[in-house]
Amino acid sequence: MASAVAYKERQFLAVIGDEDSVTGLLLAGIGHVTDPPDAQRNFLVVDAKTENSTIEKAFQNFTRERNDIAVLLINQHIAERIRHAVDSYSEAFPAVLEIPSKDHPYDPEKDSVLKRVRRLFGE
Amino acid sequence: MSGAVGREAVFPTRQSLGLMKSKLKGAEIGHSLLKRKSEALTKRFREITRRIDEAKQKMGRVMQIAAFSLAEVSYAVGGEIGYQVQESAKQARFRVRAKQENVSGVFLPHFESYTEDSINDFGLTGLGKGGQQVQRCRETYARAVETLVELASLQTAFVILDEVIKVVNRRVNAIEHVIIPRTENTIKYINSELDELDREEFYRLKKVSNKKQEDTAAADREIQAAREREAEKQLTSGKEKEAKEKETPDVPDVLGEQEDTDVIF
Amino acid sequence: MEGLFFNVNNGYIEGIVRGYRNSLLNGQHYSNLTQCETIDDVKLQLAPAYGDFLGALPPNPSTSALAGKMTDKLVAEFRYLLAQATGSTARFLQFLTYGYMIDNIALLITGTLHERDTRELLQRCHPLGWFETLPVLCVATNIEELYNSVLVETPLAGYFKSSLNHQDLDELNIEIVRNTLYKNYLEDFYRFVTTDPDFKGTPTQEVMAEILEFEADRRAINITLNSFGTELSKQERRKLYPEFGKLYPEGSLMLSRADDIEAVALAVSVSSDYKAFFDAVGLTQGGGGLGGMGGSSDGKSLEDLFYQKEMDMSKIVFTRQFTPAVVYAWMRLKEQEIRNVTWISECIAQNQKERIGNFISVF
Numbered sequence: 001m002a003s004a005v006a007y008k009e010r011q012f013l014a015v016i017g018d019e020d021s022v023t024g025l026l027l028a029g030i031g032h033v034t035d036p037p038d039a040q041r042n043f044l045v046v047d048a049k050t051e052n053s054t055i056e057k058a059f060q061n062f063t064r065e066r067n068d069i070a071v072l073l074i075n076q077h078i079a080e081r082i083r084h085a086v087d088s089y090s091e092a093f094p095a096v097l098e099i100p101s102k103d104h105p106y107d108p109e110k111d112s113v114l115k116r117v118r119r120l121f122g123e
Numbered sequence: 124m125s126g127a128v129g130r131e132a133v134f135p136t137r138q139s140l141g142l143m144k145s146k147l148k149g150a151e152i153g154h155s156l157l158k159r160k161s162e163a164l165t166k167r168f169r170e171i172t173r174r175i176d177e178a179k180q181k182m183g184r185v186m187q188i189a190a191f192s193l194a195e196v197s198y199a200v201g202g203e204i205g206y207q208v209q210e211s212a213k214q215a216r217f218r219v220r221a222k223q224e225n226v227s228g229v230f231l232p233h234f235e236s237y238t239e240d241s242i243n244d245f246g247l248t249g250l251g252k253g254g255q256q257v258q259r260c261r262e263t264y265a266r267a268v269e270t271l272v273e274l275a276s277l278q279t280a281f282v283i284l285d286e287v288i289k290v291v292n293r294r295v296n297a298i299e300h301v302i303i304p305r306t307e308n309t310i311k312y313i314n315s316e317l318d319e320l321d322r323e324e325f326y327r328l329k330k331v332s333n334k335k336q337e338d339t340a341a342a343d344r345e346i347q348a349a350r351e352r353e354a355e356k357q358l359t360s361g362k363e364k365e366a367k368e369k370e371t372p373d374v375p376d377v378l379g380e381q382e383d384t385d386v387i388f
Numbered sequence: 389m390e391g392l393f394f395n396v397n398n399g400y401i402e403g404i405v406r407g408y409r410n411s412l413l414n415g416q417h418y419s420n421l422t423q424c425e426t427i428d429d430v431k432l433q434l435a436p437a438y439g440d441f442l443g444a445l446p447p448n449p450s451t452s453a454l455a456g457k458m459t460d461k462l463v464a465e466f467r468y469l470l471a472q473a474t475g476s477t478a479r480f481l482q483f484l485t486y487g488y489m490i491d492n493i494a495l496l497i498t499g500t501l502h503e504r505d506t507r508e509l510l511q512r513c514h515p516l517g518w519f520e521t522l523p524v525l526c527v528a529t530n531i532e533e534l535y536n537s538v539l540v541e542t543p544l545a546g547y548f549k550s551s552l553n554h555q556d557l558d559e560l561n562i563e564i565v566r567n568t569l570y571k572n573y574l575e576d577f578y579r580f581v582t583t584d585p586d587f588k589g590t591p592t593q594e595v596m597a598e599i600l601e602f603e604a605d606r607r608a609i610n611i612t613l614n615s616f617g618t619e620l621s622k623q624e625r626r627k628l629y630p631e632f633g634k635l636y637p638e639g640s641l642m643l644s645r646a647d648d649i650e651a652v653a654l655a656v657s658v659s660s661d662y663k664a665f666f667d668a669v670g671l672t673q674g675g676g677g678l679g680g681m682g683g684s685s686d687g688k689s690l691e692d693l694f695y696q697k698e699m700d701m702s703k704i705v706f707t708r709q710f711t712p713a714v715v716y717a718w719m720r721l722k723e724q725e726i727r728n729v730t731w732i733s734e735c736i737a738q739n740q741k742e743r744i745g746n747f748i749s750v751f
Contacts, residue, residue: 028264031212102190106183247563254614
C-alpha cells in the first residue's frame with residue numbers, strides 16, 4: 001500500500017497524447033504550468049516526429065519524478081509505443097489511464113490494466 | 124507437507140506445550156479472520172474489476188463524443204486552435220482531490236474531481252468566432268474527464284486491492300500450510316516426548332516400588348522370624364503364666380450379643 | 389460604364405474564378421458523400437473535384453490530412469489568381485490574405501511570448517497568410533524585437549501601429565490582440581473597397597461593402613456573446629468592434645453595454661436579418677415569428693446561421709459581373725466546402741452519422 005500521505009499532494013492530471021486529445025483535455029481545464037523558473041507543463045503533445053525516448057522521458061517524469069500528479073492520461077496508440085514502460089509500471093500513484101484518441105478507437109485488448117483483469121479471471 | 128515444515132525448537136516441557144496450544148489456537152483464529160478478510164476483499168475486487176470493464180467501455184464512448192465536439196469546434200472556428208490552447212494553459216481549472224475509503228481495513232483512495240472556477244484560461248478562445256462551440260466543447264470534455272477520473276479511482280483501487288489481496292492470501296496460505304502444521308507438529312512432538320517421559324517415570328516408579336516391595340517382604344520375613352523366635356521363647360515360659368490367665372474375670376459383652384430391649388419413644 | 393474596360397485587365401481572372409465556382413460541390417455531391425462508409429469512399433467521391441491533390445494521401449487518411457490537401461488546392465488556385473492579377477485587383481486579392489496573416493502572426497506572438505522555437509510554428513501557419521518575410525519574424529527572441537520586425541517586415545504594420553504597442557503584445561490576451569488586428573483589417577479593407585478609385589461606385593463597392601458590413605456585425609455580435617463571463621471589460625470589448633456595419637454606431641453602442649443575451653438581441657434588432665437569427669435560435673423570448681428564414685428547427689446554432697447567411701451572400705455575388713468580389717465569394721465558398729467535407733468525414737470516421745447533415749450546402 002502506497003504511503004498514505006503521498007497522495008494528498010496529488011491534485012493534477014497529466015496527459016501524453018496527440019494534438020486533438022491534448023487540446024480537448026486542456027479545454028476541459030487540466031492544463032497546468034508550474035511557476036517559473038523551472039516551468040514544467042503537465043502535458044506532452046506527441047506527433048509522428050516525436051521520438052520514443054521523449055515520450056518515455058515524459059512518462060517517467062510524470063510517473064516518478066513529479067509528485068503532484070494524481071492521474072496520467074495517455075493515448076493508447078502512444079502507450080503502445082512505450083508499451084514496456086507502461087506495462088512494467090505497477091504503482092498505484094499516479095494512476096496511469098489509457099484513453100482512446102480520435103483516430104484510434106479504444107481497444108481493450110491492449111490495455112495493460114485490462115490485460116491484468118483478464119489474466120486474473122483466466123479469460 | 125507436514126513433514127517438510129519441521130517443528131519449532133522448544134524444550135518438550137508442559138509449559139511449552141501450553142504455549143504451543145495457545146499459539147495454535149491463535150493461528151486458527153487468525154486464519155479464519157484473514158480468510159474472511161480476503162473473501163471480503165476479493166468480493167470488492169471482483170466488483171471493481173467488473174466496474175472497470177464497464178467504465179472502460181463507457182470511456183470509449185464518452186471520449187468519442189468529446190472528440191466529436193472538438194471537431195465541431197474546428198468546424199466553427201475554421202482552423203486550428205490546438206497551439207493556442209496549449210500555450211494559454213497556465214493554471215489547472217480541473218483538479219482532483221484524493222479521499223480514502225476503508226474496505227476491511229484497507230484504505231482505498233478515491234479521486235474526486237473539482238473545478239477551480241476562478242481559473243479560466245480559455246475564456247477568450249474563439250472570441251471572434253466559434254466561442255460558443257468552444258464553451259460547449261469544454262463542458263463535454265470536462266464531463267469526459269470526470270469519467271476518466273472515476274475510472275482512475277477504480278483503477279487505483281484495483282492496483283492497491285490486487286496488492287493487498289496478494290499479501291493477505293500469502294498470509295492465509297502461510298498460516299494454513301506452514302504455521303499451523305508446524306505448531307501441530309511441535310505439539311505432537313512435545314506430547315510424544317512427554318509421553319515418553321511419563322512412561323519412563325512409570326517404569327522407574329514401578330522399579331522403585333518393586334524394590335520397595337522386595338525390601339518390605341524381606342523385612343517382614345525377618346520380623347516373622349524374629350516373632351517366631353520370640354514365640355518359641357514364650358511358649359516355654361507360657362505354661363507358667365496360664366494359671367494366672369484363668370483367674371482374670373470374663374469381660375462383659377459390649378458388642379450387643381444380647382438382644383437390646385426395644386426402646387419406645 | 390464600369391464594365392467597359394474591366395475585361396482588359398481582369399476578364400481572365402473572373403473567367404477562371406467562375407470556372408472554379410462550377411467545380412464546387414453541389415447538393416448531389418454532398419448527398420453522395422453522406423452515404424460513404426469510410427474515408428476512402430469520401431476520397432473517391434472527391435476525386436473528380438480534387439483529383440491530383442488527394443492522390444498522395446495514404447489509404448484511410450485522417451480527416452485533418454484530408455482537409456490539409458483540400459486547402460492545398462485552394463491555395464494553389466488562389467496563388468494562380470494572385471499571379472495573374474494586376475493593379476487594384478491585385479491589391480484586392482492581397483487584402484484577402486491579410487486575415488490569414490493576422491492568424492499567423494498571432495501564432496508567432498504566442499510562440500515568442502512563451503519562448504518556444506518559432507521556426508516550428510512556421511509549418512502551422514496558414515499557407516494563404518504566408519508572405520516572404522514571415523520566416524524573418526522567427527529571428528526575434530523577445531516580444532519587442534518581434535514587434536519591430538512586424539512593423540518593418542509585414543503588410544500588417546498599419547494595423548499594429550495605430551492601436552498596439554509592444555507592451556500590449558506582452559500584456560493583453562492574444563485573442564484581444566488578434567481581434568484588434570482583425571478589426572483594423574476589416575476597417576481598412578472596407579475603406580479600400582469604398583474609396584479606391586477603381587472600385588468606388590462599381591459593383592465591387594456595392595457587394596463587398598455589404599459582405600464586409602455583415603462580417604463586421606458578425607464579429608461584434610460574436611465577441612459580445614463570447615465575452616460574457618470572461619475578464620474582458622466593456623471598454624475593452626467596445627474597442628474590438630469594427631467601426632462600420634449595419635449595427636454601427638447605435639447597435640454597437642448597445643452591444644457594448646450589453647450584459648446578457650437579451651440585451652444583445654435587443655441591440656441587433658435594428659437589423660431584421662440578425663433579429664431573425666436570434667429569434668430562430670431561441671435566444672430571445674417572445675420571438676419566433678420570423679423563424680422561417682433560418683431553417684433553425686434542426687438544432688442550428690447562431691454561428692451556423694451566420695455561416696449560412698455568408699454563403700447565401702457569397703452565392704449571390706456570382707450574379708454580378710465585372711468585379712473581383714467573385715474571388716472573395718469563391719474563397720469563402722471553397723472554405724465552407726472544406727469545412728463541410730471535414731465535417732462529413734469526421735462524422736464518418738467517428739461514427740456519428742446522425743448529425744452528418746449538419747453542413748451548409750448552397751448549390
